[in-house]
Amino acid sequence: MNNKIQKFIIEHEHLIKEIKITLSLIRNSPLTLVGIIIIIELIILALFAPLLILPGEDVFLGMYPDRILLPPNNKHLFGTDEMGRDIFSRCIYGTRISLRVGIIVIAIAATVGIILGGISGYIGGIIDEIIMRITDAFLSIPSLILALAVGASLGPGLENAIAAIAITWWPWYARLVRSQVLQIKEELYIEAARAIGGSKLYIIIKHIIPNCISPIIVNASMDIGYAILTAASLGFLGLGAQAPTPEWGLMISSGRKYMPTCWWYATFPGLMIFQSVLGFNLLGDGLRDILDPRIRRRMRK
Numbered sequence: 198m199n200n201k202i203q204k205f206i207i208e209h210e211h212l213i214k215e216i217k218i219t220l221s222l223i224r225n226s227p228l229t230l231v232g233i234i235i236i237i238e239l240i241i242l243a244l245f246a247p248l249l250i251l252p253g254e255d256v257f258l259g260m261y262p263d264r265i266l267l268p269p270n271n272k273h274l275f276g277t278d279e280m281g282r283d284i285f286s287r288c289i290y291g292t293r294i295s296l297r298v299g300i301i302v303i304a305i306a307a308t309v310g311i312i313l314g315g316i317s318g319y320i321g322g323i324i325d326e327i328i329m330r331i332t333d334a335f336l337s338i339p340s341l342i343l344a345l346a347v348g349a350s351l352g353p354g355l356e357n358a359i360a361a362i363a364i365t366w367w368p369w370y371a372r373l374v375r376s377q378v379l380q381i382k383e384e385l386y387i388e389a390a391r392a393i394g395g396s397k398l399y400i401i402i403k404h405i406i407p408n409c410i411s412p413i414i415v416n417a418s419m420d421i422g423y424a425i426l427t428a429a430s431l432g433f434l435g436l437g438a439q440a441p442t443p444e445w446g447l448m449i450s451s452g453r454k455y456m457p458t459c460w461w462y463a464t465f466p467g468l469m470i471f472q473s474v475l476g477f478n479l480l481g482d483g484l485r486d487i488l489d490p491r492i493r494r495r496m497r498k
Contacts, residue, residue, distance in 0.1 A: 219487055222483075222486055222487045223483065223487065226483050226486065228479050228482065228483065229479060229480065229482065229483025229484075229486075229487075230483075231476075231479055232475075232476050232477070232478070232479025232480035232481075232482070232483055233480060233483070235472060235473075235475065235476030235479070235480075236476045236477065236480055238476075239292055239296060239472075239473060239476065240296070242289050242292040242293075243292045243293040243296050243297075246289045246290050246292065246293050249286075249289050250283070250285075250286035250289055250290065251272075251273075251283045251285070251286045254282070254283050254286045255282070256282060256283070256286050256287045256290045256443045257441045257442070257443065258441055259280065259281070259282050260280050260281060260282075261277070261280065261281030261282065262281060263281065264277050264281040265277065265278075265279060265280070265281045266278065266279060266455065266459050266462070267281075268459075268461060269461055273285065275288060275461055275465040276459070276461035276462065276465075278448075278451065278452070278462055279451070279455070279462075284448070284461065284462065284465055284466070285465070286443075287443035287448060287466075288443070288445070288448075288465055288466055288469050290443040291443045291444055291445045291448065291466065291469060292469065292473075294355070294438065294442065294443070294444050295425045295428065295429070295444070295445055295469075295470075295473060296425070296473075298355070298358070298359055298362075298424065298425060298428045299421040299422070299424040299425040299428070299473075299477075300421060301359055301363075302359055302362045302363045302366060302421075302424040302428070303366070303417045303420050303421050303424055305359075305363040305367070306362075306363045306366035306367040306369075306370055306420075307367075307370050307413060307417055309363075309367040309370070309371075310366075310367040310368070310369065310370020310371040310372075310373070310374060311370060311374050311406060311409070311413065313328050313332075313367070313371045313374075314328075314370060314371035314372065314373065314374025314375040314377075314378065315374055315375075315378055315401045315405060315406055315409075316328065316401070317329060317371065317375045317378075318374065318375035318376070318377070318378025318379045318382065318405075319378050319382055319397060319400070319401050319405060320397065325375075328371065329375070332368040332371050332372060333368075335364075335365065335367075335368040336368050336369075336372075338365075340365040340366070340427070341365075341427060341430060343364070343365045344358075344361045344362050344364075344365045344427055344430075344431060345361075345431070345434065345436065347360070347361035347364050347365070348361035348431050348436040348437070349436060353435060353436050353437070353439055354437075354438075354439060355437060355438045355439075355442065355444070357436075358428055358431045358432070358436060358437040358438070359428070361431070361436075362424055362427050362428060362431070365427075366420065366424065369416070369420075370413065370416070373409075373412060373413065373416060374406075374409050374413065377408070377409040377412060378401075378405055378409065381404075381405050381408050381409070382405060386404065387400060387404060387405070390403075390404055411488040411489075414484060414488065415481055415484045415485045415488060416481070418477055418480050418481040418484050419477055419478055419480075419481030419482075420477075421477045422473055422474035422475070422476065422477030422478055422481075423474065423477075425470065425473050425474065425477075426470060426473075426474050428444075428446065429444070429445050429446030429449070429470050430446060431446065432444045432445070432446030432447040432450065433446040433447070433449055433450045434450075435450070445466040445467075445469050445470050446466075446470070448462070448463070448466040449463045449466050449467055449470075452464075452466070
């Protein structure tokens, strides 16, 4: 058994060293650790939402006339809404919806941005000009305003909100990937790949895109929080999730009617949004250092 362990350690010595460096960087950055804890908490809430809500609670269509607009108490930690529904339970279910929206939006935006940015940066010429001018046109309009315009044209609904936000987000990834590709394509190993007859598509997929992953991961980890915030903004304005969906922005929109008397109605969903954006921002800042090759190179010595 000891021989097997020693053999495993020898075979994976480089991987083990990289893991140790990563753990050391996380340990030396308390804010990154806070971000990781917040994200883990949100994931747990999303995965185990049915087990964490009030027993027998219907967070969608439930009506409980005997407990309408109760303030926070021992049974209802976040109070109740105008239907008597438990706000704590609805906030937990809202975690599921918001995380799904954030991840889907960034996955779509990053995929489109990586493809267009990779083609634009590597091929260049007229194709680069066309893609970049389209990108500039999108970037010239504030993202929230563009999302509102697209959301209004598509109509209210969570799926339409996801599409509207993704449409506004891909240009940032296209710009980021293009700038990385312009640097990487001049490297010697890219020249070697061309010399042995590698096609442009093969070189982009096999050599260039993998070397752009670090900044994309950092950007995406921070953007998930902003995508959640934008989705909540659309929900607040009536262009995102529709009642009775327990979405944070929609809950704040409903709760503002009862402010300031029933302060808990809008406050706790707002704190959930704040927590999510903060967690992903801290995680993104930490990943920037963790994935920085210069810092990792220095720690290997």
